Amino acid sequence: MTPTSRTLVRVPVWPLFVAVAFAAVALTALVLIENQKLLGAALAITAAVCFCAARFGGVAATEVAASENPWLLRGLITVASLAVIFVLRDDNFGLLMLATVLIYATICLGLTVQMGYAGLTNFAAAAFAGTGGYTAAMLGQQGGLPDALVLVCGGLVAVFIGSLLILPVLRTRGHYGALTTMAFGVMFNVFLDANDFFGGPQGLKLPGINLFGWDFTNDIHIFGLVLSSYVNYVILTGILTALAMIFVGLLDRSWVGVWFDVVRLDETAASVFGLKIAYWKVLAFTIGNFLAGLMGAVYAKMTGFIAPANFTFGDSLVMVSIVILGGIGNRWGVLPAALIVVLLPEKLQFIQEYRLIFYAVLVIAILTMRPDGLVARRVRKLHTEASA
Amino acid sequence: MTSLSNDVLLESRGLTVRFGGLFALNELNIDVRNGEVLGLIGPNGSGKTTFLNVISGVYSASAGKILLGDIDITREKAHNISSYGLSRTFQRSRLCLSLSVFDNIALGAQRTLNNGLWHNIVQRKSFAAETQKIAEEARELLRVFNPALPDKLFDPAISLGMIDRRRVEICRALIGKPKLVLLDEPSAGMTHDETDQVVDEILGIRKSLGGLTIIIVEHEMGLIERVTDRCVVLNYGKKICEGKFRDVAADPVVREAYLGQA
Numbered sequence: 001m002t003p004t005s006r007t008l009v010r011v012p013v014w015p016l017f018v019a020v021a022f023a024a025v026a027l028t029a030l031v032l033i034e035n036q037k038l039l040g041a042a043l044a045i046t047a048a049v050c051f052c053a054a055r056f057g058g059v060a061a062t063e064v065a066a067s068e069n070p071w072l073l074r075g076l077i078t079v080a081s082l083a084v085i086f087v088l089r090d091d092n093f094g095l096l097m098l099a100t101v102l103i104y105a106t107i108c109l110g111l112t113v114q115m116g117y118a119g120l121t122n123f124a125a126a127a128f129a130g131t132g133g134y135t136a137a138m139l140g141q142q143g144g145l146p147d148a149l150v151l152v153c154g155g156l157v158a159v160f161i162g163s164l165l166i167l168p169v170l171r172t173r174g175h176y177g178a179l180t181t182m183a184f185g186v187m188f189n190v191f192l193d194a195n196d197f198f199g200g201p202q203g204l205k206l207p208g209i210n211l212f213g214w215d216f217t218n219d220i221h222i223f224g225l226v227l228s229s230y231v232n233y234v235i236l237t238g239i240l241t242a243l244a245m246i247f248v249g250l251l252d253r254s255w256v257g258v259w260f261d262v263v264r265l266d267e268t269a270a271s272v273f274g275l276k277i278a279y280w281k282v283l284a285f286t287i288g289n290f291l292a293g294l295m296g297a298v299y300a301k302m303t304g305f306i307a308p309a310n311f312t313f314g315d316s317l318v319m320v321s322i323v324i325l326g327g328i329g330n331r332w333g334v335l336p337a338a339l340i341v342v343l344l345p346e347k348l349q350f351i352q353e354y355r356l357i358f359y360a361v362l363v364i365a366i367l368t369m370r371p372d373g374l375v376a377r378r379v380r381k382l383h384t385e386a387s388a
Numbered sequence: 389m390t391s392l393s394n395d396v397l398l399e400s401r402g403l404t405v406r407f408g409g410l411f412a413l414n415e416l417n418i419d420v421r422n423g424e425v426l427g428l429i430g431p432n433g434s435g436k437t438t439f440l441n442v443i444s445g446v447y448s449a450s451a452g453k454i455l456l457g458d459i460d461i462t463r464e465k466a467h468n469i470s471s472y473g474l475s476r477t478f479q480r481s482r483l484c485l486s487l488s489v490f491d492n493i494a495l496g497a498q499r500t501l502n503n504g505l506w507h508n509i510v511q512r513k514s515f516a517a518e519t520q521k522i523a524e525e526a527r528e529l530l531r532v533f534n535p536a537l538p539d540k541l542f543d544p545a546i547s548l549g550m551i552d553r554r555r556v557e558i559c560r561a562l563i564g565k566p567k568l569v570l571l572d573e574p575s576a577g578m579t580h581d582e583t584d585q586v587v588d589e590i591l592g593i594r595k596s597l598g599g600l601t602i603i604i605v606e607h608e609m610g611l612i613e614r615v616t617d618r619c620v621v622l623n624y625g626k627k628i629c630e631g632k633f634r635d636v637a638a639d640p641v642v643r644e645a646y647l648g649q650a
Contacts, residue, residue, distance in 0.1 A: 247509065254508035254515060255501050258491045265484040271466040272444050272476060273560070274499040379488055381542045382519050 011068045015061040016076060022049065024080035028087050030343060031094040039347060063378075074242075081238055085231055095230035097343055099302060102237035103295045105338040108322045109244045109331055110291030115320070116329030116377070117257060118284030119264030120169060121177040124185035125319040128289045129296030130311030131158040134192070136297035137204040137306055147209050151297045158293025159286050169285060170278050185313045192308040203307025206300055209236070216301075233302045240298070244291055248331050251287075253382060260284055261380075318342075325363055327373025336374050340366075397422045397568055397601050398443065403452035405435075405442050405625075412438040414625040415452065420568070425594075425602045427616035427633065429609075431646055435625040436605040437479060440570045444476050445469040456568070471499050475561040476570035479605075481553050481577075485546035489537075489556050492545050493526040496560035522563075529559040532596070533589045551582045558590065562597070571604040575611055587611055609637070621645070 026046045033039045053059050066073045088094045107129055114120040122128075132154030139150045168180040192198050209216040209232070216236070220227040251257050262270045263280045271277055300306045322341050326333025344362070348355035366374065398420040405413040413435045420426050428436045441447045443454055445466030454462045456472050464472075475496065483492050494501070501518060502508070508515055523541060530537035533555040540548065545556060554574060561569050574590070575583040594600050606612050612619065612633055619636045621629040623645040629636050636642055 250509045250512070255494070255498075255503055255518075256505065256508045258487070258494060259498070259503065261487055261491065262484055262495055265486065266482050268446060268466075269478070269482040269484070269495070272446065272470060273495045273564070274467050274470040275495075276465075276467045379486070379542075379544045380491060381488060382490060383523075383542045 011064050012061070013065050013069055013072060015058060016065040016069065016073060019053075019058070019062040020073075020076040020080045024084050027098075027339065028084050030339070030347070031088060031097060032091065033347075077242075085227070085234055088234075089225065089227045089231060092228050092230050095228055095234050096302075097346060099230065099233040099237045100299070101338050101342045102234070102241045103299050103302075104319065104322060104342050105334045106237070106241045106244045106295045107292045108319055108326070108334040108338060109241075109248050110288035111319055111323045112288075112329060112331055112334060113248060113251065113260070113284050113291075114288035115323055117252065117260035117264065118281055119173070119260075120281055120285055120288075121174065122181050122285075122288065123178050123313070123316050123320060124165075124181040124188070125288075125292050126311040126313070126315035127185040127188035128158040128162060128292035129299065129315075130188060130192070130306070130308075131161050132293030132296030133300030133306045133311065134198060134204070135293070136300045137206045138198075140206040140301075141204075147211055147301070151209075151294055151301075154297025154300075155290040155292075155294035158289045158296065162285055162289035163282075166282060166285065170281055182313065182316075185316050189308050189312055192311075199307070201308060203305060203310075205305050208304060209233075209298070209301045211236070233298075237295075237298060237302075240295065245331055252331070252380065256283075257380065321363065325366060325373055327370075327375040327377055329377035330373065330375045333373050333375035395422050396420065397457060398603075399455050400439075400443070401453045401455075403439075403442065403454060404450045405438055405447055406450040411625045413442065413449075416622075416625065416627055418620055418627065420601060420603060421618075423599045423601055424617040425604060425615050427612040427619040428603055428605045428622065429607075429612055429619055429636075430622035430628075434622040434645075436622055437572055438625070439622070440476060440572050440603065440605060443469075444474060444570060470564065470566075473565075473567035474570070475564055475566040475568075477554075477557045477561050477572055477574065479572040479576055481550075481557060483545045483553055483557055483560075486544060488542045489530075489545055489548070490523060490526060490541045492556055493529075493560045493563055494522050496563040497522055497525070499564065525563055526559065529563060529593075530555070532593050533559065533586075550577050551586065554578065554586055555589070558586075562593065566600075568601045568603070571602060571606075573605055573607065575606060575608045583608060583611060587615055591615060609633075613637075 026042070026049075029042045030039070030046070033042055053062075084098075085095075088098065107125055111122060111125050114122045135154045135157040136150050139145050139153060145153070165181070165184055169177060172180055193201050198204065214232070216232040217229055219229050220231055259270070259275055259280055263275060263277055267277050296311070299310075303310075318341055322334055322337045325341065326335070326337030340362070341359075345355050345359050348358055370376070396419045398418075400416055400418045403413055403416040403418075404411065416435070416439065418439070428439060430436055438447065442449050443456075443461070445461070445464055445468070449462050452462070453460060456469075456474060459472055461469055461472060501522070502514075526541060527538035530541070534552060537552060537555065540552075545553060548556065554577075558571075558574070561571075571590070574586055578586070590602075594602065604612070604615065616633055618631065619633050620627055621636055621639075621642050628645060629639045629642050
């Protein structure tokens, strides 16, 4: 790839516009539509458009355009996000769902670093999120600490609790690693259930976020419009998701990302060429747990109430399934996957008990057709860096 | 022979590796001289690969000593040993097939790269410069082996044929500018002609690097005869013979070890 050939080829950018616009419309439709037939139609249309785009090169064109114009992509996503927020401005339930999807997606970005990059199986992501949530609740009871610090503390305490689990995590891999984290996740739940200090099964209440005087419980009044107070949370979670996406993306396209991959793929080769396996695994574990704890704290503050039932082993499983459904190791995949996994069961309330069956069948169908997930991981090409 | 002692790059003294009751290496004394190509031969299970694994830190020694230059590396962990200028290839390919050729080769230069989070995430300009440098070095090395390979630098390793994968593995072992390279059966999984080709390339690159010391484990005696200065023959973890290939091949003890009691 010589520099001259790169400047000669002009990549069309319109697929990027189309893709972002379509994603925004589809997202808004899925959140807004209550009517079951319309929802079914919207899902079918979205699936059909995605299928055709993948089949006829639309996805590939979008990817090229996006990688050639990263700032255009970021700008478009920002504009599209603002448009979605504007449309949903007084739909409390929709906004709450959207923020929840973003929280799950960000936790799953942490899981992507752990499982997708460094190959650490973690079936306790919800427990780490819960650690963050309970940290926020306990710190809230004490009072005095600004919320920005409370949220960061949520992440740090999750990292600390994770470090207690380091030994079994470093000594086990694959199924065995899954088992140790599973045990921790279950233990976390039982401990909270039995412990009155942490509110027991009744859980704890906590106040909403107040960031540097920006009170999240108030509606937003802007240009004569009234936006629901939940818009605050959508904006905050959106910013955190975006930052996590950028961070994880840079991580992937750096030596750290390469070494994570090598540690996952071949520990012998990695150590023979000088990589200290334990260091890289601890680093990945720390990054992932921090994101889980941070977003757990945001979640707790947003819902205003947490109980052990919010952070069960089942929730951890849901997070792992988001990572796998999205395409393990691909950070973009967690966004549509989180949307499907979090939003769909809520939207399918009308079929009541059957909704989980329907949702399970859908997930199985997707993975049957796309075994590598919705957006399979691409081969890392550091050539833009190398020919910059 | 004492006059040669300051010329010795690697020496093992009484090196023993036990797996349960089995002695994979039994009181092995081997000297590797600076700049030589040492062939390590012997029947299956005689301890050749174990020797490479124990000096590269993949296995740990049960007894004895390994000195690399003046440094005792017997108890060193694998990830530290590479920093003393030792690198290797593996009998079965240990490339990360889903990663690009570039990523695989960069691993060989890992200890010269800046692994700090700040550098990797924030200082993207200097990270890019580092990438550029490694890419150039990798292209240069690959070109020696196969002029078509530099263009495949960012292709996934899985897209390469067996011979090119072996070449990439050798480039990975060489890019860190080691003093000592261990080649574990470079002919494994390749045809006769391919093996000849790769061996020529290794010899060519060795000449251009000047003074690279190589230990080569191999079953192909033709290859051993062509490339080695000296051979050590192992059987049941013990050294049974040492010398030039021609002399070693004529040795009755060696013949018996290979052919059994005829």
